[in-house]
Amino acid sequence: MQRSFYFVVGAGACLIGCCYGFARFAYGLFSPVFTDTFGLTSAVFGLIGAGSYAGYCAAIAVSIVLTERVGPRPVAITAGVVATVGISIVAVAPSTPILAIGVLVGGCSTGIASPPLAAAVTQLMRGAVADRAQTIVNAGTGIGVVVSGPISLLLFGHWRLAWALFAVITAAVTVWTAFAVPPAAGPGDAGPREKTLRPGAFGLVAASLAAGVASIAVWNFGRSVITTVGGAGPILSSAAWTVLGAAGIAGAFGGVLVERIGLRPAWVLTTVAMAAATLALAVGPAHRLVILTAPGVFGAAYVAMSGLLLLWSVRVYPDRTAFGVGLSFFMLAVGQALGAPAVGALIDSAGTATAFGACTAVGLLALLLRPAAEAAPVRVPA
Numbered sequence: 001m002q003r004s005f006y007f008v009v010g011a012g013a014c015l016i017g018c019c020y021g022f023a024r025f026a027y028g029l030f031s032p033v034f035t036d037t038f039g040l041t042s043a044v045f046g047l048i049g050a051g052s053y054a055g056y057c058a059a060i061a062v063s064i065v066l067t068e069r070v071g072p073r074p075v076a077i078t079a080g081v082v083a084t085v086g087i088s089i090v091a092v093a094p095s096t097p098i099l100a101i102g103v104l105v106g107g108c109s110t111g112i113a114s115p116p117l118a119a120a121v122t123q124l125m126r127g128a129v130a131d132r133a134q135t136i137v138n139a140g141t142g143i144g145v146v147v148s149g150p151i152s153l154l155l156f157g158h159w160r161l162a163w164a165l166f167a168v169i170t171a172a173v174t175v176w177t178a179f180a181v182p183p184a185a186g187p188g189d190a191g192p193r194e195k196t197l198r199p200g201a202f203g204l205v206a207a208s209l210a211a212g213v214a215s216i217a218v219w220n221f222g223r224s225v226i227t228t229v230g231g232a233g234p235i236l237s238s239a240a241w242t243v244l245g246a247a248g249i250a251g252a253f254g255g256v257l258v259e260r261i262g263l264r265p266a267w268v269l270t271t272v273a274m275a276a277a278t279l280a281l282a283v284g285p286a287h288r289l290v291i292l293t294a295p296g297v298f299g300a301a302y303v304a305m306s307g308l309l310l311l312w313s314v315r316v317y318p319d320r321t322a323f324g325v326g327l328s329f330f331m332l333a334v335g336q337a338l339g340a341p342a343v344g345a346l347i348d349s350a351g352t353a354t355a356f357g358a359c360t361a362v363g364l365l366a367l368l369l370r371p372a373a374e375a376a377p378v379r380v381p382a
Contacts, residue, residue, distance in 0.1 A: 007180050008120060008121070008124060008133075008180050008181065008182075009121070009133050009136050009137055010176075010180070011173070011176045011177045011179075011180035011181065012076075012117040012120065012121070012137035012140065012177075012180070012181070013136055013137050013139065013140035013143060013252075014140060014143065014173045014176065014177075015076065015079065015080055015113055015117065015140065015173055015174070015176075015177050016113060016114070016117065016137055016138065016139075016140030016141055016143075016144070017140040017141065017142075017143035017144030017145075017147065017173075018080065018083055018144055018166070018169060018170040018173050018174075019079055019080075019083045019106075019109040019110045019112075019113045019144075019170075020110050020113075020140070020141040020144055020145075021140070021141055021142075021143065021144015021145040021146075021147065021148050021245065022083065022087055022106075022144055022147075022148055022166040022169070022170060023083040023086050023087050023106030023107065023109045023110065023166075023170070024052055024056070024106060024107050024109075024110045025141070025144070025145060025148075025219055026144075026145075026148045026152070026163075026166065027048075027049060027052060027090075027103050027106075027220075028049070028219050028220045028221065028222060028223060028224075029145075029148055029149070029152050029223055029241050030152060030156075030159055030162075031045060031220075031221070031223055031224040032223065032224060032227050032228075032234075032237075033156060033159050034099065034159075035224070037159075038095070038096045038099060039096075040096065041344075041348065042221070042224070042344045042345075042347045042348045043341065043344045043345050043348050044096075044344075045220075045221075045224075045344060046220060046221070046340045046341045046342075046343060046344020046345070046347075047340070047341045047344065048096075048099065048100045048103055049103070049216075049220045049340040049341075049344075050336075050337045050338075050340040050341045051100055051103055051104040051107065052103045052104060052106060052107030053107060053212075053333045053334070053336040053337030053340060054104070054107070054337045055104040055105065055106075055107035055108040055111065056107045056108065056110050056111035056329075056330075056333040056336075056337075057111065057330055057333050057334055057337060058108065058111070059082075059107075059108035059109070059110075059111030059112045060111035060112070060114065060115065060326050060329060060330045060333065061111075061326070061330065062111075062112070063075055063079075063111060063112045063113075063114070063115045063116065063322075063326060064115050064322050064323050064326035064327075066078075067115045067116045067119050067322040067326075068119075068320070068322055068323070071116075071119075071182070071183045072115075072116035072117065072119045072120040072123070072181050072182060072183075072322075073116070073120075073178070073181045073182060073183040074183075075112060075115070075116035076112075076113065076116040076117060076120070076177050076181045077174060077177060077178050077181075078112055079109045079110075079112035079113035079116070079177075080109070080113075080170060080171070080173060080174025080177055081174060082105060082106075082108050082109040082112060083106060083109035083110075083113075083170050083174075084167050084170045084171045084174060085105055086102050086103070086104070086105030086106025086107070086108065086109060087102070087106055087163055087166045087167040087170060088102075088163075088164070088167045089101055089102030089105060089106075090102035090103060090106065090163050091160050091161075091163035091164045091166075091167060092160065110333075111329070111330070111333065114310075114325055114326065114329050115321075115322035115323075115325055115326040116181065116322065117137050117181070118134060118137075118310065118314070118321050118322060118325040119321050119322040120181045120182055121133045121134050121137060122314070122321040123182055124182065128255070128259060131255035131258060131259070131311055132255040132256065133255075134255065134307065134310050134311060134314070135251065135252055135253070135254040135255040135304075135307035135310070135311070136252040136255075138251065138252075138254070138303065138306055138307040138310055139248060139249055139250075139251040139252035139254075139303050139307065141245075141248055141251075141303050141306075142245050142246065142247065142248025142249035142250070142251060142252075142299060142303050143245070143248075143249060144245070145241065145242075145244055145245025145248055145299065146242055146245030146246045146248070146249065147169075147245070148166070148241070148245070149238050149239070149241040149242030149244075149245055150238070150242060151165060151166070152238055152241070153234065153235065153238035153239075153242075156234050156238070199316075200312075200315070200316040200371070201316055201327075203369045203370070203371070204309070204312055204313055204316055204324075204327070204328055204371075205327065205328070205331050206331075206369045207267075207309065207312075207366050207369035207370075208309055208327075208328045208329070208330075208331035208332045208335070209331045209332070209334060209335040210335065210362055210363065210365055210366040210369065211271070211274075211305060211306075211309065211332055211335065211363070211366055212331065212332040212333060212334060212335020212336040212337075212338075212339060213335040213336070213338065213339040213359065213362045213363075214274060214275065214278065214335075214339075214359050214360070214362045214363030214366065215274065215278075215302055215335075215336065215359070215363075216335070216336045216339035216340050216343055216359065217278055217281075217282075217339075217343050217355060217356045217359040218244075218277070218278055218281060218295070218298050218302075218356075218359075219302075219336070220340050220343065220344070221343060221344070221347065221352070221355070221356075222240075222241075222244075222281060222295060222298075223237050223240070223241055225281060225285045225352050225356070226240055226281075226285055226291055229285045229286065229352050230285035230286040230287075230291060231286055232291055236288070236291060236292075237291075239292065240291050240292060240295045241295065243292055243293075243295050243296040243299070244295035244296060244298060244299035245299060246296070246299070247295070247296035247297065247298075247299035247300040248299035248300060248302065248303040249303075250299075250300040250303070250304070251299075251300055251302070251303025251304040251305075251306070251307055252303075252307075253304070254266070254270075254303070254304040254307035254308055254311070255307070255311070257269075257304065258308070258311060263308060263311060263312060263315075263371045264370050264371050266304075266308055267305070267308050267312075267370050267371060268367060268370065270301045270304045270305040270308060271301075271305060271363060271364070271366050271367055272364075272367070273297055273298075273300070273301035274297075274298055274301035274302055274305060274363055275360045275363035275364050276297065276360075277294045277295070277297040277298035277301060278294075278298065278356055278359050278360045278363065279356065279357065279360040280293075280294040280297075281294050281295075281298075281356055282352065282353045282355075282356030282357050282360065283353060285352070306329075306332065308371075309328045309329070309332065310325055310328065310329075312328065312371045313325050313327065313328040315371070339359065339362075343355045343358070343359065346358060
């Protein structure tokens with residue numbers, strides 16, 4: 001069991017790190033150089049970013065079906081292959097349309113990855129151990145972001161080389177995943193299915209959608225705001241992104257947090273923290289303290305929050321893990337896809353403070369949508 005835990009969880013976390021940290025969120029990390037190289041406005045930059053989330057939405061629907069039919073291993077491998085292809089396209093992109101295609105393909109990988117990895121954990125583990133494993137795998141986003149930060153700093157002037165390195169790392173992790181993820185569908189995804197619309201499903205869907213809109217300002221435009229409005233140089237802005245990723249790794253403790261205080265209080269805590277960090281960047285992007293602390297708070301809160309959505313979905317759909325996780329993360333991406341061009345247009349028309357403030361308000365609205373109190377306790381086995 002221990003070998004299964006570390007081998008599967010390690011591979012899953014690294015695959016999530018490559019798909020999210022490299023193929024999806026590194027686009028925002030390289031926003032200044034992409035803007036200069038391809039002559040992008042904030043609105044166009046946001047529109048391309050929305051393509052990543054749109055690809056995610058389409059891919060996750062396919063991933064849910066395939067995971068339940070053919071098992072987690074081939075679907076997880078496909079996620080790694082698609083991520084490698086998307087990253088490689090960005091690395092060689094000669095024009096804005098090709099860049100957009102690469103971002104779109106890379107975004108698809110994130111949608112493919114989550115359902116099979118959640119199903120694999122459900123197949124091998126139970127109870128609090130499974131909760132911890134799910135949140136650790138989900139925290140792979142932080143690993144990917146923290147690795148991409150120093151690479152971007154060292155190779156910012158040679159961004160194509162940086163993306164080629166991302167592709168090589170992702171290909172290696174895909175091979176690891178092929179050996180680590182079990183082939184068969186887990187017991188949580190087998191047997192008779194209850195109805196799809198269940199108590200708690202509406203709250204889960206609405207909360208995921210709101211969280212997606214609330215998070216997009218920092219993910220897509222955070223570094224750009226720090227550099228263009230705050231005046232931070234490449235070193236400081238890269239350090240801020242690295243802090244975001246390092247703090248995101250703390251999201252791995254989301255399962256422990258649920259054990260200690262319950263799912264509902266943990267949701268309130270992480271939602272407020274993410275909104276506060278977004279607001280801090282809205283009002284103080286030029287202050288060094290804000291630049292170095294707000295991304296860290298955001299990273300920890302976002303990864304923990306997405307992990308809580310994952311656990312929330314497993315509780316609503318215990319017999320269909322891939323479907324429940326896919327539904328929640330699908331709506332999270334819908335929120336980000338809708339929010340990216342809207343926030344970009346709002347930045348161009350009303351300024352960054354207004355755009356980031358709007359995302360903060362949407363995030364606080366998510367406080368009205370909380371898991372059922374009876375779903376909160378998670379018992380730790382003796």
